Amino acid sequence: MVYPLKTLNERFEQFAKEKHIEARMTSQVIYFEWYLNYKFKRYFAKSEDRIFISESSPLGVDIYHEGAKNAKPFTVWMQSEQVLTSNPLEEPREFYRLAEERALNKVSFMVNVPSITIPTKEFVYMLSYVVNSYKVAGKTYLIKIDGTEIYPNK
DSSP states (O other), rough: HHHHHHHHHHHHHHHHHHHHHHHHHHHHHHHHHHHHEEEEEEEBSTTTTTOEEEEOOOOOOOOOOOOSSSOOOOOOOOTTTTOSSSOGGSOOOOOOOHHHHHHOSEEEEEEEEOBBBOOHHHHHHHHHHHHHHOTTTTTEEOOOOOOTEEOOOO
C-alpha cells in the first residue's frame, strides 16, 4: 500500500534534483561540459568518454584597447621591414575582417561527442535542445560526433 507513494516520492526527488542542477547551470565552458556529460553519459559507447567543447581558433590580430592589461604582445611592422625577433608572438599576423573570420571558421565553438549507442539524429535533437538553452546569444556551434560534423537543430 505504501509502494506507490514511495515510488512517487523517488520520482519527485529525482525531478527536484534535476531542476536544482538546471537552475544553477551557466554557459561557462567548465560547467557546461560537466552538465552535458552528466546529462548524456548514459548514451556513450564507453563509460570513460567525455563531451568537450572546443573553440574556433582566432584568426589574425586581436583587437586591443589603449589601456589593455595582460594582453599578448602586438607589434606593428612596416610592409617592407625585415622581421628580427626571437619571440614567435611578435611575428607579424594578418588582419582579418569579421566577415572573413566567419567564412573561415564557420562557427564560434564545437561540441565534440564520443561514439554513442543511440541513433545520431535522436541524439542531435536532444543535445541541440540543451545547447540552445544555455549557449550565449549570437554564438554558433557545430556538433562533432565521433569525428563527423553535424549541424545542430535550431
